[in-house]
Amino acid sequence: MSKRSMTLSSGSSQLRTRAAVVTAAMGATALLGAGAAVAAESTQGSVALPSVAAASVQAQAKAQAKAAEQAKAHAAQVKKAAAKKAVSWIDPVKSYxxxxxxxxxxxxxxxxxxxxxxxxxxxxxxxxxxxxxxxxxxxxxxxxxxxxxxxxxxxxxxxxx
Incomplete structure (x- = not known):
């Protein structure tokens, strides 16, 4: 075999390998895209999410809502304490x-x-x-x-x- 034919042969092998990787990646992308489509449709009610995923999303939403309520209550307490503290200091004499x-x-x-x-x-x-x-x-x-x-x-x- 000539040197040129060996180079072409190894080059075409690399090209085939790259093509296979790109094809596999496109297949994976299509598969993941289909999963995202199923998830998107489930929010519209036409396809149901697996119960474990739905329960996880609901639990996370509840936890975030509870944390927001606690933060709001804490901020109100801090504000009330600051107002009370500010009022409690007085001048030691009436006129000076x-x-x-x-x-x-x-x-x-x-x-x-x-x-x-x-x-x-x-x-x-x-x-x-x-x-x-x-x-x-x-x-x-x-x-x-x-x-x-x-x-x-x-x-x-x-x-x-």
Whole structure:
């Protein structure tokens, strides 16, 4: 045999192999397409899905609906809790002048100011801004030094003071 005839022979073999693969793929595609057609028709009621597949689809739909309801209920609870929390903080005095705010810088502090200073007349009633436990009270910052003045320190449930 000549070199040329061997090349043609092996080339035609590769061509036949490719043709067989393409034919098999087309057959598989046609088969899967027929399955999809059966599934599509089953939603219209003309062909029934196997009961296992139908039950699985229904169970998944129910689970998704239940999860959506739970998420909606949780969102409502979070919103309600946030509204309640926002309302529960109050000003400690009815009328005041803010003499120094949190984070204020200047020559009065070596770092940024760490609190809120409410300037009020002597004898003014002071209330807690939120529920909690008094951990320090008194002159000189409740024992922290004269730089803090009179102070009442309350530990709140969320870890703030």
């Amino acid at each position: 002048k803010l003499s120094a705010g949190f984070g204020l810088g200047g020559n009065m502090w070596s770092h940024k100011h760490s609190g809120q200073d409410f300037a009020v007349p002597i004898g003014t009633n002071v209330m807690a801004a939120h529920g909690g436990t008094v951990v320090k009270a008194g002159p000189n910052g409740g024992g922290d030094g004269p730089a803090y003045g009179n102070a009442v320190v309350i530990k709140h449930g969320n870890g703030t003071y």
